[in-house]
Amino acid sequence: MHNIRGLLIFVCFLFGCKQKAVVHPTFYFWKTNYQNNAVESSYLERFKSKSLYLRIMDVDYNPDLQQATPVSPIKFSDPLPHGVEVIPVVFIVNQVFHKLDATQRAALAGRIATFVAAKVKQGGKQSFKELQIDCDWTKTTRDSYFDFLQQLKAHPLLHGKSLSVTLRLHQVKNISLSGIPPVEKAMLMCYNMGNLRKYGEQNSILDQHEMDLYLQDYLQNYPLKLDVALPIFDWAVVFRNREYAGISKRISKMQIEDKHLFRQRGNSILYDLLINYPAAGLKRGDVVRWEEISSADLQQSARFLSRNLKPEERTLAFYHLDANLLKHYTDEDYQKIIANF
Known part of the structure; x- marks a missing residue:
């Protein structure tokens, strides 16, 4: 028995055996109206999800009012699911932190804490345990943003609750410039990592080369506890005269085919529009780059992350909970992705 144990230790040393992480799968809910959808609810049940990341609102700077204001706050047509903890999420446009002084940041923290608490109750929940702030901060907004987070943590309505943030790839690699946010943990956003506006065949949603470049030598040593978010969405990126013209919500997989x-241009992800399409605001000759993520892509990313993350208990959140997106993958696909962690 002693020899067998010694052999196992030697094999682990030789091949780099790594403890498997405990993974809790769930979703982001990123619509502006919460309605109970049987398909979406069934996925929460199938995944035995303990929590749901719920977008409460965006926050942007209003130049007329000279202050940060809420944009498209969520409405509730139905109560939030019973038995699932809600983690409210507030997205703040980075530019906001160029505009606010210390007094205004403190006021914003107070307004967000109050607004979130009221919205959670409006959705049928008495309270929440964690609040997440989603902001792609930069070197120039870092100090302002981190001060805001400190103000938010200190607010009485967040007493006894944890505060988390979202984390982009560049903030992991360039930690000396981005700094470490003053929170308990972060959600590593593994999507929207390419250049969306650049004309060409690159997939801007998920690019394994970009993950290698930004995370390979840096992720293991990141000091905060990390959860992970992976994409299950697709979109149509429109170019006119080779210039970025936006994302069309009127183009679906069925239409692109x-x-x-x-x-289609050969086997590429570029498609030429053959006719004028006024219903979608498109003109003949416009080029659509159809970006989607395969199960194999997600499994590859999961394996990469598993190799480079610390082996600890974490949440795996798919973006986002939508019946039309969920059906792009089979139950087996989801299980394989989860198992790769």
Whole structure:
């Protein structure tokens, strides 16, 4: 028995055996109206999700009012699911932190804490245990943003609650410039990592090369506890005269495959529009880059992250909970992705 144990230790040393992390799968809910959807609810049940990340609102700077204001706050047509903890999420446009002084940051923290608490109760929950702030901060907004987080943590309505933030790839690699946010943990956002506005065949949602470049030598040593978010969404990126023209919400997978509407360029993800399409605001000759993520792509990313993250208990959140997106993957696909952690 002693020899067997010694052999196992030697094999682990030789091949780099690593303890598997305990993973809790769940979703982000990123719509502006919460409605009970049977398909979406079934996924929370199937995944035995203990929590749901719920977008409460965006916050942007209003130049007319000279202050940060809420944008498209969530409404509730139905109560939030019973038996699932809600983690409210507030997205703040980075530019806001260029505009606010210390007094205004403290006021914003107070307004957000009050607004979130009221919205959670409006959705049928008495309280919450964690609040997440989503902001792609930069070197120039770092100090202002971190001060805001400190103000938020100190607010009486957040007493006894934890505060988390979202984390982008560049903030992991460039830690000397980005700093370490003063919170308990962060959600590593593994999507929207390419150059969306650049014309070409690159997939801006998920790019394993970018993950290698920004995370390979840096992720293991990141000092905060990390959860992970992976994409299950797709979108149509429109270019006119090779210039970025926006994302069309009117173009679906079914339409992109309609040969009367689009012609695919070989096996690429670029499609030429063959006719004027006023319903989608598009013109003949516009080019659509159809970006989607395969199960194999997600499994590859999961394996990479598993190798480079510390082996600890974490949440794996798929972005986002939508019946039309969920069906792009089978139950087996989801299980394989989760198992790779």
